[in-house]
Amino acid sequence: MLIKALRIGLGQLIVFLDFITRPRKLKRAPEAQAAVAQAASGLALYQFHACPFCVKTRRTLHKLNVPVTLRDAKNDEQHRQALLEQGGKIKVPCLRIEDNGQSTWLYESKAIIAYLNERFAPA
Secondary structure, rough: OOOHHHHHHHHEEEHHHHHHHHOOOOOOOHHHHHHHHHOOOOOEEEEEEOOOOHHHHHHHHHHHOOOEEEOOOOHHHHHHHHHHHHHOOOOOEEEEEEEOOEEEEEEOOHHHHHHHHHHHOOO
16 A cells, blocks of 8 residues: 555656656747658557656657657556557557558657657757
């Protein structure tokens, strides 16, 4: 019971610290931002709200100004099942990449962040 309360408290602290230290969004021209939004339309991040690795990944999404659908794999049974059945395991963060009708499931925050930086960071 104490461990669960501690875990919840730490999770909320992580979310709060993320909120007050969140980096600025990348500014793009409206047409460039529209292109980014179009490119990101096939992406979905399966995550837990207070997971430190998920927070780290969401911070990168925020910093790069990439609008990605967030899917709660902890509290939404449908998203959790999709992560297990299609991705192969319940592990977050996981980025689902839909491209030409093919789904790729990318695990590990470092790999996801590298992918996002490679694809969406300004040249």
